[in-house]
Amino acid sequence: GVGNLAPYSYFNVMAHNPPTVAIGCSTSRLRSHGKKDTLVNILETGQFVVNIMSEWFVEAANHCCGNFDYGEDEMVLSGLTALPSVRPPRVKESAVQMECELRHTHEVKDAGGKVTCVVVIGEVVLMHVHDGLVVDIEKYRPISRLGG
Helix, strand or coil: CCCCCCCCCCEEEEEECCEEEEEEEECCCCCCCCCCHHHHHHHHHCEEEEEECEHHHHHHHHHCCCCCCCCCCHHHHHCCCEECCCCCCEECCCCEEEEEEEEEEEEEECCCCCEEEEEEEEEEEEEEECCCCCCCHHHHCECCCCCC
C-alpha cells in the first residue's frame, strides 16, 4: 500500500509482440533477505511501472536512489507526482510510462552459485506518452543511469 520509486541502471525493451521489458534487480546488502524493495514489491503485487527519466526531473529522480527504509515512499520524498496506474502509481513528470504485469523472473548467479541479480520480465499492458514526444527526440531528452 506504500509507494516505491527507484532509478534502475539495468533496463531494456525486449520484444514488441507482446510488448515486453526487462529490468535487472541486483541484490541488496542493506536488506537481510538480499532483495531490493522494488523486487519485493513486484513479487508481491505482480505489477510495476517503468517511467523513463528525462532531463527536466533528473534531480528529483536521482533523489529516489537514497537508502530509505522499506515502506518510505520515494515519490513523496522526491516531490514527484503520482498518477493512477496498475497497483503502483506512475510518475506524472515522466514523458513515457509503461504499466507492466510480471510475466517471468530469472535468477542470475555468480561462479559460486550465489544469486547476484533477478531479471524481471514484464508485459507492457498500457503505455502513456506525452504529446509530441514520439516524433521529437529534443523534447523527449531521455536520461540513462548506467551502473551508478
